[in-house]
Amino acid sequence: MKLSERDKAHVWHPFTQHKTAGDPLEIVKAEGVYLFDASGNSYIDANSSWWVNTHGHGHPYIGEALNKQFYTIDHTVFAGVTHPKAVELAERITERLPSHFQKVFFSDNGSTAVEIALKMVIQYWHNKGVDKHRFLAMNGSYHGDTFGAMSLGQRGYFNKPFEPYFFDADYIDFPTEENREEVLEKAEKLFRTGDFAGMIVEPMVQGAAGMRMYSSDFLDRLTRLAHDHGVLVIFDEVMTGFGRTGELFAMDHCNEKPDLTALSKGLTAGVMALGLTVTSDAIYEAFLAEETTKALLHGHSFTANPLACAVACANLDLFDRKETWKGIRNIVDWNENFATSLAKYSIIQNIRQQGTILAFDVFTGGDATYFSDIKTKAYEYFLKCGVLLRPLGNTLFVNPPYCINAEEYKKVQDAIEAFIQELG
Ligand SMILES: Cc1ncc(COP(=O)(O)O)c(C=O)c1O
Numbered sequence: 001m002k003l004s005e006r007d008k009a010h011v012w013h014p015f016t017q018h019k020t021a022g023d024p025l026e027i028v029k030a031e032g033v034y035l036f037d038a039s040g041n042s043y044i045d046a047n048s049s050w051w052v053n054t055h056g057h058g059h060p061y062i063g064e065a066l067n068k069q070f071y072t073i074d075h076t077v078f079a080g081v082t083h084p085k086a087v088e089l090a091e092r093i094t095e096r097l098p099s100h101f102q103k104v105f106f107s108d109n110g111s112t113a114v115e116i117a118l119k120m121v122i123q124y125w126h127n128k129g130v131d132k133h134r135f136l137a138m139n140g141s142y143h144g145d146t147f148g149a150m151s152l153g154q155r156g157y158f159n160k161p162f163e164p165y166f167f168d169a170d171y172i173d174f175p176t177e178e179n180r181e182e183v184l185e186k187a188e189k190l191f192r193t194g195d196f197a198g199m200i201v202e203p204m205v206q207g208a209a210g211m212r213m214y215s216s217d218f219l220d221r222l223t224r225l226a227h228d229h230g231v232l233v234i235f236d237e238v239m240t241g242f243g244r245t246g247e248l249f250a251m252d253h254c255n256e257k258p259d260l261t262a263l264s265k266g267l268t269a270g271v272m273a274l275g276l277t278v279t280s281d282a283i284y285e286a287f288l289a290e291e292t293t294k295a296l297l298h299g300h301s302f303t304a305n306p307l308a309c310a311v312a313c314a315n316l317d318l319f320d321r322k323e324t325w326k327g328i329r330n331i332v333d334w335n336e337n338f339a340t341s342l343a344k345y346s347i348i349q350n351i352r353q354q355g356t357i358l359a360f361d362v363f364t365g366g367d368a369t370y371f372s373d374i375k376t377k378a379y380e381y382f383l384k385c386g387v388l389l390r391p392l393g394n395t396l397f398v399n400p401p402y403c404i405n406a407e408e409y410k411k412v413q414d415a416i417e418a419f420i421q422e423l424g
Pocket of ligand 1: 109110111112114142143144145202207208236237238239240264265
């Protein structure tokens with residue numbers, strides 16, 4: 001029986017309407033920028049396998065670290081226990097973040113990293129005896145699929161059935177050249193109530209909303225406003241972290257830094273499931289007391305899994321290598337040239353780039369939502385060209401692994417331009 005038939009019998013896929021979905025692609029091998037299917041076809045992984053892969057698949061250095069760790073400590077409980085790779089990772093990640101980031105809480109994925117940041121903010125004020133409960137978020141945000149993360153994300157068709165169970169949040173509009181002053185005024189008005197415990201944003205790039213980009217200047221002003229009014233700021237760097245924006249973290253573009261950050265995806269080079277919530281000593285200290293109830297009573301079976309921590313440390317080693325940053329700079333340059341080339345097509349609009357992410361919208365007069373026809377058409381067209389690209393509605397974007405070479409990038413570009421020309 002074909003793998004996809006066996007899959008159909010027992011597997012329930014993410015974001016999939018199984019009644020209408022076609023057979024899943026049977027990927028049987030991954031190496032470098034390539035994914036290989038069961039028939040021997042290869043595909044360039046142009047979206048880095050849901051934005052996680054940093055250095056290409058099957059990187060030998062990552063593999064060695066994983067193998068070595070397996071025979072050292074595969075897993076251990078983390079309550080009341082520590083291990084060298086968790087400590088090393090906490091030391092090395094805090095070294096790379098602004099200096100007030102000193103404490104690291106481990107979890108398994110981006111949603112949990114966000115969820116923990118929310119719980120830290122809520123309990124911080126609770127422990128201090130301060131009555132502040134409201135959160136500010138941005139329209140169009142995606143912070144994950146757990147309840148806290150959904151409560152602060154864009155409300156709509158993705159999470160409609162769950163909405164009655166969400167907690168209330170206030171939203172500001174996504175900032176544009178035209179509305180940015182109004183957006184800041186609204187934020188300030190809300191903050192002035194004194195009711196706001198925290199604010200969460202995807203810094204500079206909203207991923208799932210369609211790689212929508214806004215400036216670090218705006219973000220600086222928004223964060224400063226929050227800080228001026230005693231509001232704790234969370235940067236959800238789950239997607240933007242680890243080189244995507246051209247710097248290691250999006251916050252590296254900013255002057256005003258957040259109080260907490262959520263990291264995942266590129267944290268482990270896209271190889272292991274790991275999430276980190278990183279914050280300051282000042283926030284951590286609000287949880288220190290004689291009473292156990294003041295502690296953050298939260299944990300996961302796989303908290304600080306040693307295999308994931310070892311891989312994350314190896315990932316940081318690779319970020320210390322010049323060739324990784326050369327790879328990032330190459331993608332930035334190729335994206336710039338590609339953007340220029342895209343400008344000649346009348347059906348292409350809103351061409352935007354932040355570092356290694358290049359995005360643009362295709363307008364053919366049809367539906368522009370996540371479920372647009374273009375999305376499916378483009379996905380299938382690119383597969384035939386040997387490129388795996390998952391558009392977001394009518395937004396096409398590239399954010400490849402940093403090891404992609406000029407020829408491979410050109411293949412992605414050619415496939416996209418051929419698709420655009422075919423659309424007319
Ligand atoms: C900005 C952002 N936050 C959180 C998440 C959730 O991460 P995960 O899918 O690992 O739960 C994502 C996932 O795409 C994301 O892009």
